[in-house]
Amino acid sequence: xxxxxxxxxxxxxxxxxxxxxxxxxxxxxxxxxxxxxxxxxxxxxxxxxxxxxxxxxxxxxxxxxxxxxxxxxxxxxxxxxxxxxxxxxxxxxxxxxxxxxxxxxxxxxxxxxxx
Numbered sequence: 001x002x003x004x005x006x007x008x009x010x011x012x013x014x015x016x017x018x019x020x021x022x023x024x025x026x027x028x029x030x031x032x033x034x035x036x037x038x039x040x041x042x043x044x045x046x047x048x049x050x051x052x053x054x055x056x057x058x059x060x061x062x063x064x065x066x067x068x069x070x071x072x073x074x075x076x077x078x079x080x081x082x083x084x085x086x087x088x089x090x091x092x093x094x095x096x097x098x099x100x101x102x103x104x105x106x107x108x109x110x111x112x113x114x115x
Contacts, residue, residue: 013054015097018063018090021082028069028077029055055080063089 020035021027027035032055033046058064063086069079082090 012097013050014058014063015090015093017051017054017058017080018082018086018093021064021080022087022090026069026079026081028071028079030071030077032080058086061089062086 016036016039017032020032020039024035029048029051033051036046037044055064059066059080063083064080065083066078066080068076071077
C-alpha cells in the first residue's frame with residue numbers, strides 16, 4: 001500500500017457503500033471496492049477484511065439485499081443491492097454527515113472570524 005493511500009475514515013464505509021449502490025445499482029463486492037477506490041482518486045485502500053464485514057453488517061441491518069449472480073468473467077458472485085430501508089438510511093446518514101461537516105468547518109473558520 002502506498003503512503004498516499006489511507007484507510008477509510010471510521011464510520012463512513014457504510015455510507016459510501018450505500019451511496020455507491022444507489023448511484024450504480026447492484027454490484028458485487030470486488031466492483032464496490034474498486035469503485036470506492038476510483039471515486040476517492042485512489043486515495044483510499046480497501047481490502048476484503050474491511051469491505052466484506054461492512055457488507056455483512058449492512059445486510060444484517062436490512063439496508064442491502066444479496067443474491068447470487070455471475071461476474072463479467074462468469075464466476076459466481078454475491079451481488080449487493082440497496083433496499084428501501086437502505087435508501088432511507090442513506091438519506092438520514094447523508095443529512096447527519098453534512099450537519100457534522102458544517103459543525104467541524106466552523107472550527108476551521110475560527111481564525112478567519114477573529115481577524
